[in-house]
Amino acid sequence: MDDRMGVGSRWRAVLPLLVMAVLTVPILMGYVWIIISTFSQRTYGLVPVDSAGRVGGLTLENWAFLWEDPNIWKVTLNSFTLAVGLTIGVVLVSALAGYALSRISFPGRKAFLGTTLILHAFPSVTLLISIYFVLRWITRVPILGRGIPVIGGFGYDTVGGVILVMLALQLPLGVWLMKGFFDNISWDMERAALIDGCTRLRVWWQIIMPQIKPGIAALAIFSFISGWNEFLIPYTYITDQEKSTIAAYLRSLMSDTAPVNYSQIAAVGLFQLIPVMIFFIFTQEYLLSIFAGGSKGGT
Amino acid sequence: MKLKLENLTKRWGAVYGARDVNIEVKDGEFVALLGPSGCGKTTTLLMVAGIYKPTAGVIRFGERVMNRVPPKNRNVGMVFQSYALYPHMTVFENLVFPMKLKRVPAKERRERAQQVAEMMGIGHLMDRKPGQLSGGQQQRVALGRALTKQPELLLFDEPLSNLDARLRLSMRAEIKRLQVNLGITSIYVTHDQVEAMTMADRIAVMRDGLLEAYCPPDELYDRPATLFVAGFVGNPPMNFLDVEVTQANGELRARCLGLDVAVPAERGARAAGKPKVTLGIRPEDLSIVLGEPGGEADTVVAGEVYVVEPLGRDDLIDVQIGQSHVNVLVNPGLGLRLGDPVRLKFNMEKAQFFDPETEQSLLWR
Ligand SMILES: Nc1ncnc2c1ncn2[C@@H]1O[C@H](COP(=O)(O)OP(=O)(O)OP(=O)(O)O)[C@@H](O)[C@H]1O
Ligand SMILES: [Mg+2]
Numbered sequence: 001m002d003d004r005m006g007v008g009s010r011w012r013a014v015l016p017l018l019v020m021a022v023l024t025v026p027i028l029m030g031y032v033w034i035i036i037s038t039f040s041q042r043t044y045g046l047v048p049v050d051s052a053g054r055v056g057g058l059t060l061e062n063w064a065f066l067w068e069d070p071n072i073w074k075v076t077l078n079s080f081t082l083a084v085g086l087t088i089g090v091v092l093v094s095a096l097a098g099y100a101l102s103r104i105s106f107p108g109r110k111a112f113l114g115t116t117l118i119l120h121a122f123p124s125v126t127l128l129i130s131i132y133f134v135l136r137w138i139t140r141v142p143i144l145g146r147g148i149p150v151i152g153g154f155g156y157d158t159v160g161g162v163i164l165v166m167l168a169l170q171l172p173l174g175v176w177l178m179k180g181f182f183d184n185i186s187w188d189m190e191r192a193a194l195i196d197g198c199t200r201l202r203v204w205w206q207i208i209m210p211q212i213k214p215g216i217a218a219l220a221i222f223s224f225i226s227g228w229n230e231f232l233i234p235y236t237y238i239t240d241q242e243k244s245t246i247a248a249y250l251r252s253l254m255s256d257t258a259p260v261n262y263s264q265i266a267a268v269g270l271f272q273l274i275p276v277m278i279f280f281i282f283t284q285e286y287l288l289s290i291f292a293g294g295s296k297g298g299t
Numbered sequence: 300m301k302l303k304l305e306n307l308t309k310r311w312g313a314v315y316g317a318r319d320v321n322i323e324v325k326d327g328e329f330v331a332l333l334g335p336s337g338c339g340k341t342t343t344l345l346m347v348a349g350i351y352k353p354t355a356g357v358i359r360f361g362e363r364v365m366n367r368v369p370p371k372n373r374n375v376g377m378v379f380q381s382y383a384l385y386p387h388m389t390v391f392e393n394l395v396f397p398m399k400l401k402r403v404p405a406k407e408r409r410e411r412a413q414q415v416a417e418m419m420g421i422g423h424l425m426d427r428k429p430g431q432l433s434g435g436q437q438q439r440v441a442l443g444r445a446l447t448k449q450p451e452l453l454l455f456d457e458p459l460s461n462l463d464a465r466l467r468l469s470m471r472a473e474i475k476r477l478q479v480n481l482g483i484t485s486i487y488v489t490h491d492q493v494e495a496m497t498m499a500d501r502i503a504v505m506r507d508g509l510l511e512a513y514c515p516p517d518e519l520y521d522r523p524a525t526l527f528v529a530g531f532v533g534n535p536p537m538n539f540l541d542v543e544v545t546q547a548n549g550e551l552r553a554r555c556l557g558l559d560v561a562v563p564a565e566r567g568a569r570a571a572g573k574p575k576v577t578l579g580i581r582p583e584d585l586s587i588v589l590g591e592p593g594g595e596a597d598t599v600v601a602g603e604v605y606v607v608e609p610l611g612r613d614d615l616i617d618v619q620i621g622q623s624h625v626n627v628l629v630n631p632g633l634g635l636r637l638g639d640p641v642r643l644k645f646n647m648e649k650a651q652f653f654d655p656e657t658e659q660s661l662l663w664r
Contacts, residue, residue, distance in 0.1 A: 197400030
């Protein structure tokens with residue numbers, strides 16, 4: 001009797017895993033294919049073949065863009081600048097705004113929260129043209145327009161301009177997320193800190209921020225990835241090849257006239273994935289602790 | 300340090316948190332703020348701490364008006380019900396944090412933290428994070444943190460509510476002893492009247508944001524100024540009966556259905572002649588009269604046992620008199636059962652009378 005129940009419950013544990021494994025196989029196959037194909041002349045299913053169709057034909061040719069095309073490093077750096085700039089902006093503004101929205105009651109607070117949510121729901125494609133005019137206008141502002149080192153400025157055809165636009169589109173989510181994290185911190189702790197001798201700003205920085213580290217990590221990862229992968233906005237507002245980003249570079253490989261080399265596109269795609277992976281490895285602990293119930297407890 | 304609250308009021312729109320509160324605290328005094336949930340105890344305390352800005356009224360530390368002074372410049376220590384320790388800092392860091400902000404030199408910081416930790420019995424926990432401590436230990440750390448900065452005023456907001464009954468008892472004694480030894484002026488918020496009665500030099504009873512009474516514990520118990528105070532203080536609570544006090548042949552008698560007792564003149568004078576007054580009498584001022592009825596004092600009333608609640612040392616019995624009920628503490632040895640006829644002796648020397656309209660005492664106001 002007992003034994004049979006034991007077997008039954010084991011099946012109950014194994015079955016879902018089995019189902020999930022089966023469902024995951026096609027996805028895994030996709031990844032495996034990408035990796036194999038970047039090192040092959042052609043592929044037949046998952047098997048690398050050479051131009052004559054024989055098994056073999058392994059090559060580094062598809063990765064040649066790394067040493068042959070100087071532009072790849074420029075666009076990589078641009079993507080990196082975009083992703084980092086966006087992350088800093090989103091985290092900083094969201095954390096401050098989220099704190100204010102969570103703690104301070106001021107006129108228009110509710111309305112503000114409501115409108116940011118509506119803005120978030122707005123598809124960014126519909127805004128492209130109006131934003132274009134805004135960026136053109138900013139371009140004419142001295143220094144701020146196109147005279148800033150690293151990001152180039154905040155005008156049209158600059159990385160900074162793209163950061164600015166993406167920042168605006170990302171903030172509603174970020175502010176709401178941060179507000180949620182701040183809401184979960186007890187008022188008493190903040191009061192205790194104020195009484196202990198902190199200013200408001202110090203309470204925010206020394207008492208509250210350390211406790212929402214997992215939230216900040218999550219927001220930083222999302223912002224970094226979306227900045228790194230973003231295609232539409234940099235593609236629209238950056239015309240200069242040298243200022244463009246890696247996603248736009250990938251697009252330029254699919255030219256309309258020449259035949260498309262999918263193995264090379266896979267290689268560039270894989271190359272694009274590397275920093276995201278590294279970033280994820282360093283932050284996954286925080287991400288996991290969010291799912292495990294916040295930052296409470298000893299560690 | 301002396302503390303004075305003058306007509307202190309806090310209002311949010313139409314909601315009053317506290318209303319015209321007048322309290323004066325002497326140097327070194329331990330004052331309890333007592334009242335049911337939502338009566339404005341925390342609101343009052345947070346105004347003293349500087350977290351809430353008063354809508355009206357004045358807060359004075361000594362002679363100085365503090366209304367606009369930010370909390371960090373008030374030099375108060377506060378202990379919260381939720382402990383409110385900083386979870387990302389160790390116990391030691393929690394203890395020195397307030398001193399760091401006051402720019403106490405590092406060496407002195409360490410010494411003072413160590414000293415307070417020894418005093419609170421948490422010296423061996425210095426390297427732990429709050430999440431690794433029990434509730435009682437956390438509350439000790441919170442108390443220690445309030446003490447290390449050597450405040451001139453200590454504020455407690457129901458600090459023992461989250462602890463179990465036994466620990467509450469020992470912490471109660473400990474806090475009281477600490478306060479007496481250090482001589483720091485303290486305000487202690489609680490909804491537990493036993494806590495207030497045992498610890499405080501004076502008790503301020505609040506209700507719906509208003510101050511109902513402010514006096515020493517024994518006076519609060521023996522001479523309640525309002526019906527609310529009489530009912531709130533004391534466990535089991537005071538019995539209330541609607542009676543009429545009449546004067547005949549120079550003698551005062553309190554009457555209602557099934558009850559007719561003599562009232563001493565000095566107790567009943569102001570109650571006499573009113574069509575309806577509230578008679579208040581504590582369970583311990585009622586006693587069971589044994590033996591056959593007849594020829595007894597004129598403060599004995601017949602009734603019937605309605606409910607029996609064994610409390611261990613005593614039985615609490617509910618006796619029905621006419622259509623009213625009173626609680627009486629009796630010796631369990633009597634073996635009273637439901638429906639037993641009993642006779643109760645009223646100790647009318649301790650009786651209270653209240654005006655049911657104004658709820659004010661007819662004895663002490
Ligand atoms: N920030 C606020 N905004 C609006 N109303 C408030 C606010 N804080 C308190 N109140 C109201 O003020 C009244 C007093 O609240 P307070 O917290 O002082 O009660 P309390 O005596 O501490 O009760 P408890 O024993 O439950 O802690 C309550 O009616 C409460 O709803
Ligand atoms: Mg309270």
